[in-house]
Amino acid sequence: MTAHSRRIRRCGVVMIEPREEFELDVAGLFAGTQATRARVRMVALAPHAGDEIELDEAEVAALGRLGDTEWVERDALAGRVPDAVVERLLAKGLFIGDGESDAPMRARDDTVRGVHWKPLSAVAHAFSRWHEAGVDEDVRITRHRTLTELIRESGPPPPHVTSRAAPEARQPLPAPRATAIDAILARRATCRNFDTAGTLDLARFSDLLQRVVGCQAEVEILPGTKALKKAHPSGGSLHPLEAYLVVQRVEGVAPGLYHYHVTTHALEPVATLEPAALRDFAMRCVAGQDFFADAHALLIVTARFERTFWKYRSHPKAYRAIVLEAGHVSQNLYLTATELGMGAFVTAAINEVDIEDMFALDALRESPLAVLGFGPRAPAKTMLEFDPLGKVWDSDALKPA
Ligand SMILES: Cc1cc2nc3c(=O)[nH]c(=O)nc-3n(C[C@H](O)[C@H](O)[C@H](O)COP(=O)(O)O)c2cc1C
Incomplete structure (x- = not known):
């Protein structure tokens, strides 16, 4: 050869x-x-x-x-x-x-x-990608084990709080003043109970995309070279993140796969799948977590590494900066969805390779970092959520509060 x-x-x-x-x-x-x-x-x-x-x-x-x-x-x-x-x-x-x-x-x-990959980052990224994980397993059993089981196996976790000074040395801070964001922050909880019988209206779908992955401005920095202004910060202001959508139940949008076109705030059709194939792909996206696959829309966050690495060549922090950026998008999606009366989730347990195959992405250039999802919550809670303040679910009726 x-x-x-x-x-x-x-x-x-x-x-x-x-x-x-x-x-x-x-x-x-x-x-x-x-x-x-x-x-x-x-x-x-x-x-x-x-x-x-x-x-x-x-x-x-x-x-x-x-x-x-x-x-x-x-x-x-x-x-x-x-x-x-x-x-x-x-x-x-x-x-x-x-x-x-x-x-x-x-x-x-x-x-x-x-x-211009930094070698350590390239290896970490390439070999932490999954293919077909969770396809043949019941992840509710294999991955979602109870705290009691985990403690039995591994002993207690490191303490939930750390201290670097004696209690009397601590300087107490004034109680926070209430502002509008408090209610949103208090109601933010990872949703594992989406309303599988209903659809998401186009207005909220569109509002969310514009705020979370859309751009507020397109600025010509030099002739022929433009930069985007978005709601989240971006290393070097390069905004390497892209959004792909698995639309399952959104009014006015045919179920299927899309790419979000950022400067025109529009959906670009990538593929239309039969309902069973769409569900199968949604399940692959979230590595078999069916309660996440139930979301009305999944938003796959990918990174075009070459855009950031164009500036930060073989840079030891560049990959980390991009991963951090995806976290900002996730929190913006959580807060925006919460404000719009929807549930949201993020997961890193994703089948990157299956997603790359479906969207024809070359993993060395562009690859998924996280899968997010959003949509109205179910009328009743069947899967565990962390809502100790009782702001999301009415604990007696197990309904959204
Ligand atoms: C990067 C990241 C990955 C996560 N992956 C999963 C996941 O695979 N499955 C899941 O059920 N929850 C996942 N979560 C959600 C956490 O379980 C959740 O944030 C945590 O239980 C606290 O609950 P809260 O978000 O409602 O406050 C993830 C959260 C983050 C930040």
């Missing part, structure tokens, strides 16, 4: 994790000494390659003998790395060749370089 490549170099980003795994020890089992045996595998994590790659010792050593900048004549490497090892690393995509058959992997590698 790679026989034609004359020059090679190492891929731009690869990290190696010595990973201990336990396997069945049949001999030990019969001897009655041990049932499992530890084994350490060398796992290469290279974002452009997509999947984890197992390496042997010779391959690990070879990765240290070829740089990732200069192209080197393959023959020049012959004395230092056995030809078979070079061939295997080319096939695994960790050595990049300049031949025609190497072009697809070289293009992936060029993307990692060209987007």
